Amino acid sequence: MLRRAALNLVSGLIGLAVTAIPVMAVTIDFDDIVVGGVFRTVPADQYLSEGILFDQPIEIVDVEMWSPPYVGEFVAGGGTLPNAWVILASLQFEATFVIPGTSIPTTIDSIVLHVFDTNVGTTFGTLEAFDLHGTLLATITETNTGGATTYEVSESGIARIRITDDGDGAFWDNIVFEPNGSTPVESKTWGDVKAIYR
Numbered sequence: 001m002l003r004r005a006a007l008n009l010v011s012g013l014i015g016l017a018v019t020a021i022p023v024m025a026v027t028i029d030f031d032d033i034v035v036g037g038v039f040r041t042v043p044a045d046q047y048l049s050e051g052i053l054f055d056q057p058i059e060i061v062d063v064e065m066w067s068p069p070y071v072g073e074f075v076a077g078g079g080t081l082p083n084a085w086v087i088l089a090s091l092q093f094e095a096t097f098v099i100p101g102t103s104i105p106t107t108i109d110s111i112v113l114h115v116f117d118t119n120v121g122t123t124f125g126t127l128e129a130f131d132l133h134g135t136l137l138a139t140i141t142e143t144n145t146g147g148a149t150t151y152e153v154s155e156s157g158i159a160r161i162r163i164t165d166d167g168d169g170a171f172w173d174n175i176v177f178e179p180n181g182s183t184p185v186e187s188k189t190w191g192d193v194k195a196i197y198r
């Protein structure tokens with residue numbers, strides 16, 4: 001009886017521990033990079049400590065160096081200076097969400113990305129979101145009518161995103177995502193806990 005009570009207590013404490021983890025939104029603004037010119041390539045794991053791992057190195061652009069006339073429009077569209085992530089024509093990138101500083105997969109429950117594209121009348125590119133099993137959760141392809149937009153997906157269990165450029169390149173900036181506060185791959189199940197106390 002006491003053992004059962006102890007197990008129930010442990011169970012309760014674990015539930016408390018999971019819900020007590022603060023969920024903090026993460027913002028990747030690319031402005032921490034010293035570009036030192038127009039472009040600079042940074043490694044795929046540049047933002048691993050923030051919980052995002054790209055599938056290949058990414059290109060960071062100094063927006064003002066690239067084209068001063070577009071700076072005002074870029075900022076008005078939600079971009080921040082000096083930098084953005086540039087996806088050049090027709091390229092495709094993926095990013096997975098991980099426990100910060102590790103390669104352990106985790107999921108997020110929402111993501112927002114600002115996109116800037118000077119080619120009005122084309123699309124901003126396509127954003128797809130997948131769960132841990134590779135199931136497609138959402139697809140966004142928006143036509144560019146004003147030079148900038150916000151792509152937003154709110155779905156429980158986003159493990160990976162894919163961005164595909166439409167053929168003329170675009171700037172992506174201020175990626176904001178919210179970790180779900182637990183680690184579905186690593187978290188202990190009730191069975192694990194019983195095994196520990198058996």
Ligand SMILES: [Ca+2]
Nearest residue numbers: 029080083173
């Ligand atoms: Ca920025």
Ligand SMILES: [Ca+2]
Nearest residue numbers: 117122123168
């Ligand atoms: Ca475009």
